[in-house]
Amino acid sequence: MRAAPLLTRRACLRGAAAAAWCAFPAAVPAQPAGIDALRAGLARELAGPEQRIRALAVLRSGEVLFEHHRPGLTPDTWHDVRSVTKSVVSLLAGAAIAQGRLGMPDQPLAGLLAEAADPTQEAGVRALTWAHCLSLATGYAPVAPVESADYGRFLGWFHRPDGLALALRRPFAHAPGTRWYYSNADSQIAGQVVVRAIGRTAPPERGEGQGFLAWARETLLAPLGAGDAEWTTNSIDIPNCAAGLHLRLRDLLALGQLVVDQGQWQGRRIVDAAYLAQATQRRIDTTQPLRGGFIGYGWLWWTAPTPEGSDQATYAVGYGGQYIYVVPSRRIVLAAVSEVADADHPRGGARTGRVLRDWALPLALAAAK
Numbered sequence: 001m002r003a004a005p006l007l008t009r010r011a012c013l014r015g016a017a018a019a020a021w022c023a024f025p026a027a028v029p030a031q032p033a034g035i036d037a038l039r040a041g042l043a044r045e046l047a048g049p050e051q052r053i054r055a056l057a058v059l060r061s062g063e064v065l066f067e068h069h070r071p072g073l074t075p076d077t078w079h080d081v082r083s084v085t086k087s088v089v090s091l092l093a094g095a096a097i098a099q100g101r102l103g104m105p106d107q108p109l110a111g112l113l114a115e116a117a118d119p120t121q122e123a124g125v126r127a128l129t130w131a132h133c134l135s136l137a138t139g140y141a142p143v144a145p146v147e148s149a150d151y152g153r154f155l156g157w158f159h160r161p162d163g164l165a166l167a168l169r170r171p172f173a174h175a176p177g178t179r180w181y182y183s184n185a186d187s188q189i190a191g192q193v194v195v196r197a198i199g200r201t202a203p204p205e206r207g208e209g210q211g212f213l214a215w216a217r218e219t220l221l222a223p224l225g226a227g228d229a230e231w232t233t234n235s236i237d238i239p240n241c242a243a244g245l246h247l248r249l250r251d252l253l254a255l256g257q258l259v260v261d262q263g264q265w266q267g268r269r270i271v272d273a274a275y276l277a278q279a280t281q282r283r284i285d286t287t288q289p290l291r292g293g294f295i296g297y298g299w300l301w302w303t304a305p306t307p308e309g310s311d312q313a314t315y316a317v318g319y320g321g322q323y324i325y326v327v328p329s330r331r332i333v334l335a336a337v338s339e340v341a342d343a344d345h346p347r348g349g350a351r352t353g354r355v356l357r358d359w360a361l362p363l364a365l366a367a368a369k
Helices: 014-023 035-045 084-098 130-134 147-158 163-168 184-199 207-221 249-260 273-279 349-368
Strands: 053-060 063-069 245-247 284-290 293-297 302-305 312-318 322-327 332-338
Touching: 035 063, 035 349, 053 249, 053 349, 063 249, 063 349, 084 184, 084 207, 084 245, 084 249, 084 273, 084 312, 084 322, 130 184, 147 163, 147 184, 163 184, 184 207, 245 249, 249 322, 249 332, 284 302, 322 349, 332 349
Parallel strands: none
Antiparallel strands: 053 063, 053 332, 284 293, 293 302, 302 312, 312 322, 322 332
């Protein structure tokens, strides 16, 4: 896996804000009912020289109902999917469990990472479980007065040899498991558990990071057709588990289909089914509002009812408008990638969510009837 360009300090909590697109009913009240009309409407939404959506696809029961690539891009174009990476790391955690490399996440972090077992760490670290990290509910205090600085601080740790130990030494603000905070460092710690569990059995010439990357390719990415995916690493080949993957549009569809099929791919078990069921269910409320409540969070997957409220959805979100949106009960997968550099543009990442809500999801639901 080739190293991708490092992400900027602006890539941070915007993925969290983008998760809220499902919180509101469709903005197009008189949606045409026919599949052809919905498909045509979606195509119109994606047309025009100012369009920031790079690619978008709708999958229902394994059939591609709609696929769009902006002029100049193809199905083979790689896209920076930012924090969708977190949800892929969650799938890799479930793959490690399926292979017996790890147990279920409700186990002390100190038994999985030597840095967490260090007796000089705060008492709060000893109370942490792997599940707390996967659900971003460690209780660590925010690292900056504004959420937008979180990713920059995380990169500072990530590129230091002692970065993991430093991340674990952050001060606590709450008891583990009681509060959610969108922390890139916590997602890295969660991923580091899998890296360590796999890397410890790697040949010495590969090292921990390269051993994990080879396993990730062989176990998950290659079977889904994404064996050449790019993943940003640090100087010792540890992958950025917060926002380091580059994938193609159809790779996102395949990952969503893996969730629909409860961790199986073409009849082969890849992700532990019990783990995946829990990872994609609400385990804690986030700070993102949802119709009088809050969007939920599982193990590095967002959870919420569909906009019309009839089904439960789980989804991965990345800064700038990168999405895998899954409605397992309807066997629906939506995938979209957008211009990261244009995340703040009026037709940028937030609009991608609205196009998914107002056009792509209604098309998939119409096909499900």
